[in-house]
Amino acid sequence: MNNFSIGKKLINIATKQKAFLAIVVMLVIMLFSKTNFYTAYNLFDLMKSVSVLMILAFGVTLVLVAGGCDLSIGGIMVLSGIVAIKLMNADVPMLISILAALLMGAVVGAINGYLVVYQRTEPFIITLGMGMLLTGIAQQLTDAHPVPCKHPTFVTLANGKLFDTIPNLVIVMLVVFFIIHYILRYTSFGRNCYAIGGDYEVAKYSGINVLPIKAATFVVCGITAALGGVMLSSMLNSGSSTYGDTTALVVNCGVVVGGTSFAGGIGSAPQSAIGLLVFGVLQNSMNMLGIDAYVQQILQGIVIVAIICLDCYGRKRKREAV
Amino acid sequence: MREQISFKSVIQTVFRDYLVLVAIALLVIITAIVEPKFLTTGNMTNIMRQFGPLIMVALGMTFVIIGGFIDLSVSGMLSLVAVVTISLIEPLGQVGALIVGLCLGAFCGYLNSVLILVSGAMKQAEALFITFGMSTVYGALALILSGGRTKQMSWIKADTSIFKAIGTGTVGFLSVSFIMFLVCLLLLYIFQNKTYMGRAIYLTGGNKTAAELAGIPIKRSIAFIYTISGLMTALGAIVLFSRVTTASPVIGKGYETNAILSVVVGGTTLVGGNGSVLRTVLGTTLVILLSNCMNLLGVSVYMQYMMRGAILILAIWLDNRKQL
Numbered sequence: 001m002n003n004f005s006i007g008k009k010l011i012n013i014a015t016k017q018k019a020f021l022a023i024v025v026m027l028v029i030m031l032f033s034k035t036n037f038y039t040a041y042n043l044f045d046l047m048k049s050v051s052v053l054m055i056l057a058f059g060v061t062l063v064l065v066a067g068g069c070d071l072s073i074g075g076i077m078v079l080s081g082i083v084a085i086k087l088m089n090a091d092v093p094m095l096i097s098i099l100a101a102l103l104m105g106a107v108v109g110a111i112n113g114y115l116v117v118y119q120r121t122e123p124f125i126i127t128l129g130m131g132m133l134l135t136g137i138a139q140q141l142t143d144a145h146p147v148p149c150k151h152p153t154f155v156t157l158a159n160g161k162l163f164d165t166i167p168n169l170v171i172v173m174l175v176v177f178f179i180i181h182y183i184l185r186y187t188s189f190g191r192n193c194y195a196i197g198g199d200y201e202v203a204k205y206s207g208i209n210v211l212p213i214k215a216a217t218f219v220v221c222g223i224t225a226a227l228g229g230v231m232l233s234s235m236l237n238s239g240s241s242t243y244g245d246t247t248a249l250v251v252n253c254g255v256v257v258g259g260t261s262f263a264g265g266i267g268s269a270p271q272s273a274i275g276l277l278v279f280g281v282l283q284n285s286m287n288m289l290g291i292d293a294y295v296q297q298i299l300q301g302i303v304i305v306a307i308i309c310l311d312c313y314g315r316k317r318k319r320e321a322v
Numbered sequence: 323m324r325e326q327i328s329f330k331s332v333i334q335t336v337f338r339d340y341l342v343l344v345a346i347a348l349l350v351i352i353t354a355i356v357e358p359k360f361l362t363t364g365n366m367t368n369i370m371r372q373f374g375p376l377i378m379v380a381l382g383m384t385f386v387i388i389g390g391f392i393d394l395s396v397s398g399m400l401s402l403v404a405v406v407t408i409s410l411i412e413p414l415g416q417v418g419a420l421i422v423g424l425c426l427g428a429f430c431g432y433l434n435s436v437l438i439l440v441s442g443a444m445k446q447a448e449a450l451f452i453t454f455g456m457s458t459v460y461g462a463l464a465l466i467l468s469g470g471r472t473k474q475m476s477w478i479k480a481d482t483s484i485f486k487a488i489g490t491g492t493v494g495f496l497s498v499s500f501i502m503f504l505v506c507l508l509l510l511y512i513f514q515n516k517t518y519m520g521r522a523i524y525l526t527g528g529n530k531t532a533a534e535l536a537g538i539p540i541k542r543s544i545a546f547i548y549t550i551s552g553l554m555t556a557l558g559a560i561v562l563f564s565r566v567t568t569a570s571p572v573i574g575k576g577y578e579t580n581a582i583l584s585v586v587v588g589g590t591t592l593v594g595g596n597g598s599v600l601r602t603v604l605g606t607t608l609v610i611l612l613s614n615c616m617n618l619l620g621v622s623v624y625m626q627y628m629m630r631g632a633i634l635i636l637a638i639w640l641d642n643r644k645q646l
Binding site for chain 2: 315
């Protein structure tokens with residue numbers, strides 16, 4: 001009985017979740033390739049590289065659900081890592097440096113929120129400009145060179161392992177996942193986000209305090225992006241202004257791949273995790289198969305275009321059916 | 323009441339154009355005082371040459387933004403066209419390479435519009451992501467075709483070279499690329515204001531549903547705006563690599579944001595439906611002058627990048643304040 005319902009659930013997920021199906025297909029292909037894909041080392045490596053993007057993606061999910069869009073996360077990510085490392089190199093305690101980086105993320109998120117929600121500007125252009133601005137600051141701070149971290153224990157923050165098996169980075173990712181999932185599913189704030197994204201005017205006339213709630217999603221996104229940046233620079237033990245060039249667009253696409261819609265009102269944290277996993281598995285398998293870096297870039301571009309087009313096409317069909 | 327032309331609205335409209343002009347004038351005066359080299363003929367020619375590639379891309383982008391869309395694929399497209407054209411000069415000859423380059427640009431632009439139309443991505447954000455993905459594809463194609471190496475232009479063998487003329491030639495005071503810009507501006511201005519399609523683009527940007535119900539062929543106008551953007555990007559690529567005589571596969575990096583910046587700073591609103599190619603000329607002048615002045619004043623490249631982000635945010639914010 002139990003078995004039956006699980007099977008039914010799996011079929012349901014497979015038909016609804018194209019992203020999940022894509023992962024399964026890729027995993028099966030890798031099963032038949034003669035590579036080291038299915039080794040514990042590679043799988044943990046895959047998890048680690050995806051985790052940073054996932055931390056960013058959960059914040060983006062919240063923004064997208066509430067009908068916004070944030071492309072400044074790449075800039076926030078690189079800047080927060082550099083801020084944390086610069087402070088640590090100046091003998092500021094690790095905890096305070098990290099908190100300062102997170103505060104920076106929150107402030108940037110608040111500025112985004114103010115401009116987008118209270119001044120009613122187009123979210124993606126404003127945040128694109130904000131991303132440029134932050135990347136510029138990061139380059140100015142570092143002279144476009146990677147900054148190594150002199151703090152001895154910062155590197156263990158992401159690379160250390162719990163019980164000698166699970167990397168801390170994955171634990172942090174899971175904690176962020178549960179927090180965002182809890183916010184979206186079980187709090188009135190989360191439900192209001194869905195309402196605002198679904199129909200802004202209706203939400204407004206239903207007595208939801210739309211402005212502060214929508215602005216708050218940007219602040220949360222800023223904080224998660226900063227956290228992702230801190231974890232990334234801890235993983236690499238250095239901060240560089242060049243990491244975040246395409247991060248923002250890849251993360252946003254990943255979230256949409258998972259099933260969160262640009263139109264707002266649809267989506268959840270587990271879906272976003274699956275969406276990002278598609279990109280992670282794709283990247284890792286292509287590396288394992290030894291595909292040329294430029295061809296990888298083409299394939300990634302085609303995947304992004306195909307998925308966004310499918311997302312739009314689905315909505316077009318729905319519009320025409322009504 | 324809103325339709326009435328009040329004194330206040332006239333002042334506001336004047337101020338909107340005036341602001342860019344004031345900024346340009348201030349920039350010129352301050353730089354000329356601090357750094358006298360700014361006003362030399364050498365620097366002016368330099369500015370005129372730098373003007374060429376960006377203005378072409380920005381003029382194309384103007385149509386996309388007026389139509390209510392956005393095109394991030396210009397950076398990848400520019401690299402692709404530059405690499406393809408430069409490597410075809412040898413086998414096809416100059417004219418052949420030029421024609422293939424322009425056709426490739428127009429085709430890439432058309433491909434964007436086909437993807438957008440087939441998937442029904444009528445929102446700016448959706449078009450943004452689709453064109454970003456296409457930019458990755460075009461950029462990667464440029465990298466594959468060139469093998470990741472910078473291509474050299476082989477015009478030295480020929481006595482008369484079109485590309486040499488575009489890159490370094492002058493007619494009297496004006497450089498050839500500047501004359502090309504003037505011709506394009508004239509043609510596009512006529513297209514925008516005097517033809518059916520030009521007006522249809524405005525209406526498409528203003529309100530797609532209303533335009534469709536009024537019988538405006540919005541699909542054709544969307545195909546038009548992206549094809550124009552592709553064609554102008556190809557022209558920009560040709561002007562750019564003629565000037566620097568090499569084509570790196572990442573030559574177009576940053577052109578998409580600079581073009582959007584030029585259009586928006588000029589006063590064309592992102593919502594679509596209004597704006598003009600003439601405004602874009604003003605915006606591009608400001609962006610190019612700013613970069614030239616900051617170079618002369620010794621501001622670091624990273625600082626310039628930062629300032630561009632800040633100006634983009636400021637321009638959109640001011641733009642939005644006007645509409646409220």
